[in-house]
Amino acid sequence: MQKIMREQLIEKAASLLNNGTVTAVLGWGKGEFDYDVTPAVFKTEEELKAGFVWNDFCGANFSKYLVKKTDRLEGKLLVFLKPCDTYSFNQLLTEHRFDREKVYAIGVPCNGMADIAKIKAVSGEGISAVDTNGEKIAVTTIYDDAPVMIDPADVLAERCINCKSKKHVAYDELLGEEGDVIDSARFDEVARLEAMSADERFAFWQNELSRCIRCNACRDACPACTCEKCVFDNPASGVENKSPANSFEEQLFHVIRAYHVAGRCTDCGECSRVCPQNIPLHLLNRKFIKDINEFYGEYQAGETVGSRAPLVNYTTEDIEPGEVFDRRDK
Amino acid sequence: MRKCSLNAVNEVFAEIAKAAKLYLPVDQADGSAAFKEWENGVTWSSALNTVKSPKDLFFPQTEDLMAFKTEGKSIEVIDTRREVEDFVVFGVRACDVKSFEILDRVFIKEPVDSYYASKREKGVIVALACTKPSETCFCTAFGICAEEPCGDVSAWKTEDALYFRANTEKGEALMKRLEALTEECGEDAVNAQKEKTAQIMKKLPLAKLDTGAFGGGKTEQLFNAPEWDELSSACLGCGTCTFVCPTCQCYDIKDFNTGNGVIRYRCWDSCMYSEFTKMAHGNNRLTQKERFRQRFMHKLVYYPENNDGLFSCVGCGRCLAKCPISMNIVKVMKKLGGKDSE
Amino acid sequence: MQVKEFKPLIVAFCCNWCSYAGADLAGGNRLNYPAEVKIIRVPCSCRINPMFILRAFQRGADGVIICGCHPGDCHYTSGNYYTRRRMAALFSMLDFLGIEKERTRLEWVSAAEGAKFAATMNDFAEKIIELGENKRLEDLRCKK
Numbered sequence: 184m185q186k187i188m189r190e191q192l193i194e195k196a197a198s199l200l201n202n203g204t205v206t207a208v209l210g211w212g213k214g215e216f217d218y219d220v221t222p223a224v225f226k227t228e229e230e231l232k233a234g235f236v237w238n239d240f241c242g243a244n245f246s247k248y249l250v251k252k253t254d255r256l257e258g259k260l261l262v263f264l265k266p267c268d269t270y271s272f273n274q275l276l277t278e279h280r281f282d283r284e285k286v287y288a289i290g291v292p293c294n295g296m297a298d299i300a301k302i303k304a305v306s307g308e309g310i311s312a313v314d315t316n317g318e319k320i321a322v323t324t325i326y327d328d329a330p331v332m333i334d335p336a337d338v339l340a341e342r343c344i345n346c347k348s349k350k351h352v353a354y355d356e357l358l359g360e361e362g363d364v365i366d367s368a369r370f371d372e373v374a375r376l377e378a379m380s381a382d383e384r385f386a387f388w389q390n391e392l393s394r395c396i397r398c399n400a401c402r403d404a405c406p407a408c409t410c411e412k413c414v415f416d417n418p419a420s421g422v423e424n425k426s427p428a429n430s431f432e433e434q435l436f437h438v439i440r441a442y443h444v445a446g447r448c449t450d451c452g453e454c455s456r457v458c459p460q461n462i463p464l465h466l467l468n469r470k471f472i473k474d475i476n477e478f479y480g481e482y483q484a485g486e487t488v489g490s491r492a493p494l495v496n497y498t499t500e501d502i503e504p505g506e507v508f509d510r511r512d513k
Numbered sequence: 514m515r516k517c518s519l520n521a522v523n524e525v526f527a528e529i530a531k532a533a534k535l536y537l538p539v540d541q542a543d544g545s546a547a548f549k550e551w552e553n554g555v556t557w558s559s560a561l562n563t564v565k566s567p568k569d570l571f572f573p574q575t576e577d578l579m580a581f582k583t584e585g586k587s588i589e590v591i592d593t594r595r596e597v598e599d600f601v602v603f604g605v606r607a608c609d610v611k612s613f614e615i616l617d618r619v620f621i622k623e624p625v626d627s628y629y630a631s632k633r634e635k636g637v638i639v640a641l642a643c644t645k646p647s648e649t650c651f652c653t654a655f656g657i658c659a660e661e662p663c664g665d666v667s668a669w670k671t672e673d674a675l676y677f678r679a680n681t682e683k684g685e686a687l688m689k690r691l692e693a694l695t696e697e698c699g700e701d702a703v704n705a706q707k708e709k710t711a712q713i714m715k716k717l718p719l720a721k722l723d724t725g726a727f728g729g730g731k732t733e734q735l736f737n738a739p740e741w742d743e744l745s746s747a748c749l750g751c752g753t754c755t756f757v758c759p760t761c762q763c764y765d766i767k768d769f770n771t772g773n774g775v776i777r778y779r780c781w782d783s784c785m786y787s788e789f790t791k792m793a794h795g796n797n798r799l800t801q802k803e804r805f806r807q808r809f810m811h812k813l814v815y816y817p818e819n820n821d822g823l824f825s826c827v828g829c830g831r832c833l834a835k836c837p838i839s840m841n842i843v844k845v846m847k848k849l850g851g852k853d854s855e
Numbered sequence: 856m857q858v859k860e861f862k863p864l865i866v867a868f869c870c871n872w873c874s875y876a877g878a879d880l881a882g883g884n885r886l887n888y889p890a891e892v893k894i895i896r897v898p899c900s901c902r903i904n905p906m907f908i909l910r911a912f913q914r915g916a917d918g919v920i921i922c923g924c925h926p927g928d929c930h931y932t933s934g935n936y937y938t939r940r941r942m943a944a945l946f947s948m949l950d951f952l953g954i955e956k957e958r959t960r961l962e963w964v965s966a967a968e969g970a971k972f973a974a975t976m977n978d979f980a981e982k983i984i985e986l987g988e989n990k991r992l993e994d995l996r997c998k999k
Contacts, residue, residue: 212747215847216648216718219839222747243838248747304544308561308647311718325716326645376951385953385991390542396565396574398783400751400837414906416788422906423788425752425765426575426780431994435909438948442905445944457837459564459753461543470951474944494944497936499926504943504961508950771997772914 184315184335186292187358189237192263195289195358196235197228199261205287206258209248211241217313218299222248237263239297239315242340244453246271247406253285260286265293266362267346269353270449270485271406276353277488278447280409290351292359295335295343300461302338306331342452342465345369352486369450370473373466377511392433394460397426401454401464407444407484414439441467446475446492449485478502514703515688515695516676525675525694526551526603532690533599533637536570538563548602557604561647562829566609566759567602571632572616574756574781578628578766581775593776597631601687603639607662608652608829610640612759615816615825619762637683640664644710649830651719651843657827660710669703676703719828719843726850729818735810740848745805747838752783754832754841755808760825763789784808809845863917863983865892867976868907870900872930873965874922880969888976900924900961901934905945908959912992918958918983922972925963935963954991957982 196208208231212223218240225231245262249272253260264272269290276283297320302313306322314321314330320338321330347369349362376384399415402408414420415436427433441448441464450472454464475482475493479501482493502510517525529535530551538558539549546560548567580591613633620629640662643650652659661667665684669676677695679685688695714720727735755761765782768775782789784807790797798804816825832841869875875896881888897903900923911919921942923935942961950956960979964972 214839215833215843219833219841221839221844223743224746300544308645309713309717310648325648325713325718373951381950381953381955383953384951388952394541394543394547396756398752398756399786400749400753403749403751404837412787416786418788418791422910424780425767425782425786425788428575428769428778428780429994429996431913431992434952434992435906435913438909438945438952439906442945442948457751457753459757459835461545467948467951470948471944474947478943479940494940495937497933497940499936501936501939502943503939504946504959507943507947508956769996773997776996 184317185237185239185294187237189235191358192237192289192291193228193231193235196225196231196261199287200226200228200231204259205261207252207256208235208261209245209252210263211236211243216310217315218297218302218310224252237291239294239320239335240299240313241265242296242456244268244271244404244406244451246275247404247409249275249281249286250409253281256285259284261289262286263289263291264351264354265291266349266351267293267342267449267451269351270348270483271451272353272485273488274447274449274485275406275409277485277490278409288354288356290354290357290361292349292362295346296340297335297338298340301340302333305333305338340452341455341463345371347450347483353488370469372463373469373473376466376470388434389430391462392427392437393430394462395427395433395437396460397424397432397436398459400457400459401462402440404453404457405440405444405448406451406453407447407449408440414443437464437467440464441471444468445471446482446494447484448472449483474507478507514676514678514698514700515691516674516698517691517695519670519673519675521694522557522675523553525691526557527553528691528694529601529603529687533601535601535603536567537603551603561643561645562606562609562831564757564831564835566612566757566829566831567605567638568609568612568616568759570600570602571613571636572620572629572762572764575778576628576780577776577778579777581777583774594628594631597635599635599637600632601637601639604641604668605638605662605664606641606643606829607657607659608650608827609759610638610662610664611652611655611657611827612829613638615760615820615823615827616762618820618823637666637687638664639666639668639677639684639687642667642669642706642710644670644706644713646710646713646717647830647834648718649833650714650717650828651722651830652828653714653717653720654722654724655824655826655828659714660707669706671702671706674702722828722843722846723850724813724824724846727813727817727824727846728822729814731814732810732818735814735849736806738849741802741806744840744845744848745802747840748785748801748805749837750785750787750801750804751837752781752785753835753837755783755785756781757831757835759827759829759831760812784811809842812842813846861984861987862891863889863980863988864915865889865918865920865976865980865983866911866916867892867894868897868900868903868919868921869894869964870923870930870935871896871898873924873928873963874900874972876966877922877964877968877972880966881973882969884969886969886973888973889980892976892980899929899931899934900938901931901941903938903941905941908945909992912958912989913994914997915989915993917986917989918960918979920960920962920975920979922962922964922975925965928965949992955986957986958989958992
């Protein structure tokens with residue numbers, strides 16, 4: 184259940200549309216079912232009333248859409264941002280990827296999003312309705328008249344379990360109350376892997392990465408991946424490859440994908456959310472974040488606009504690569 | 514019709530595996546299912562469907578076509594094809610069975626694709642009837658009967674038994690090998706299950722999806738429809754829908770330089786990618802809207818136009834479940850088909 | 856049966872201004888280091904893209920070593936400082952994926968340190984021989 188109701192968001196958006204502050208609204212559009220929400224642009228109050236959705240399935244991070252959606256836009260675009268989205272918003276501003284003047288950002292508090300796969304694991308297939316407006320999530324299937332009641336905490340999306348911040352770091356207007364940065368346990372899983380032997384880690388990643396189908400969804404959904412032409416799509420790069428031909432190609436793609444956003448990744452978790460094969464890709468990104476925090480001091484990408492990412496920075500006293508392992512092995 | 518007890522299912526698998534490689538859906542660590550080779554100790558998954566379709570076993574995501582070796586001024590062309598051995602794919606759903614008919618019309622038509630054809634020739638498909646379809650299923654829209662799948666052998670799983678019916682010569686040969694493990698039986702239990710499933714199919718939210726607005730000859734009507742802008746507006750341009758699709762058949766042929774030779778291989782390609790159909794003069798589809806439109810026009814208009822009205826979608830629902838932004842063929846059909854498709 | 860002696864293939868990326876000259880000096884002084892070390896000269900150690908390192912492993916390298924100017928001595932003032940951060944992050948990530956951490960190394964070798972160059976290469980080669988062939992980051996297609 185979300186604190187702010189759908190009607191409040193529609194009212195806000197409609198008033199901004201009607202008084203001319205914005206010309207369009209980027210929001211969540213209704214799907215075929217209650218859970219398949221698609222990012223959509225709304226231009227009138229009627230469109231909003233008919234198709235705007237705000238529920239526990241509005242996981243998509245809109246920040247990246249701003250790059251394209253504001254490109255040739257007349258006037259301003261209203262965008263709704265959850266706390267984690269605002270970090271990507273700032274990071275994109277830092278990289279001058281869109282024009283801040285063209286955006287009217289409204290911060291929306293978020294109680295965490297639900298994972299439909301986890302819901303299905305409880306309710307089974309054949310969902311006809313999901314109601315997330317109550318204390319419990321009510322799931323009705325075509326196989327049973329009585330709804331299955333699920334505690335939202337049990338089906339929270341992986342990234343929301345370890346939510347790093349309920350605080351909006353950028354907005355023009357905030358609905359509801361401001362949250363706080365959370366002392367999360369998001370690095371625990373990385374630490375667990377680090378504690379394994381190299382053989383165990385290798386086996387773990389081989390097992391995970393072998394499922395990759397190289398659909399590029401992790402890259403295409405990533406708000407830090409905004410290159411006009413990705414090196415993996417460029418036939419002249421020598422590494423353009425459309426398939427996970429063997430384990431090396433899988434390793435190459437995933438190491439380089441994570442490396443290219445290291446220091447710029449805000450840990451929004453879109454990569455793992457969109458992976459059709461449920462590969463825990465965010466662990467690769469978090470490994471870089473954890474290392475950067477340990478080697479060069481705490482750094483949260485997107486916390487402020489204009490900060491210099493750690494991998495394009497240095498001090499003369501930095502740790503040597505060899506010392507990294509000496510320090511760990513002690 | 515023959516049957517065996519569900520308790521004896523591993524013996525059936527063992528018997529099949531004696532003479533041929535056996536692939537069946539297996540649960541993976543992340544909770545999803547995938548077709549894997551059966552060996553002793555492997556458990557057959559009860560999942561409705563796999564993430565990747567069984568198309569992968571006949572038209573692999575990557576497949577070597579040939580290799581070259583150069584020495585001085587001579588070049589040696591190496592045929593890397595191996596004799597395909599018999600194999601059995603067990604537990605293929607009706608939608609996925611139908612997808613092979615669609616792929617066959619592409620690959621087993623002059624010029625025949627020998628890589629695909631040889632696997633089709635050696636592979637035996639044991640289809641499994643559905644009993645608990647998902648809300649994302651819409652195979653009925655394409656005339657597919659989930660409760661009575663085709664395939665070389667049709668199978669039905671009830672609470673305590675597995676029923677088989679051979680449909681083809683290959684299927685009969687397989688059933689002959691299983692003679693000692695199965696017994697002749699009546700069709701009552703299967704008929705009851707079919708009836709029950711048919712009723713469930715009618716209750717599915719997408720049961721009434723109508724294909725009337727699509728098919729051959731609709732290009733002019735649909736190509737410039739204004740709805741494409743809105744439909745494609747959120748598309749990320751990833752290849753998820755195409756790679757989980759059982760009927761997408763586009764591939765790219767590439768050369769891999771091994772340092773001491775060249776391996777020519779093919780791999781699945783996706784019309785959603787910016788490099789798709791890139792030619793010497795450049796690319797003929799420059800925007801995501803054009804790429805997005807291509808995918809759905811191909812499935813709903815171009816393919817049926819060239820294949821006696823057969824749509825190249827089977828309603829398996831994988832793209833509905835997996836698209837990162839939940840845009841899919843059903844939404845496209847409802848939007849473009851107007852009220853008729855509701 | 857005769858057991859084939861394992862000769863590791865080592866790729867050394869050397870900065871044009873210091874380490875490459877250091878290698879030259881090692882050669883000029885007739886200092887021994889393994890012939891399996893293949894040197895690739897780069898304008899600065901910070902020219903090295905992580906993809907270079909992974910591709911070297913793909914093409915059959917058993918170890919990759921990067922040699923640059925000592926911190927503070929970069930011909931371009933600060934290139935090697937960036938290298939230091941990038942490689943710390945990359946090597947740590949490869950270790951995270953379960954790749955043996957001894958297969959990658961970063962060393963600072965000046966133009967005057969011919970002896971250090973030879974000693975570093977000898978030591979690195981010894982470590983790689985101990986580890987054996989690179990199996991975890993190999994591409995079997997390249998071994999045919």
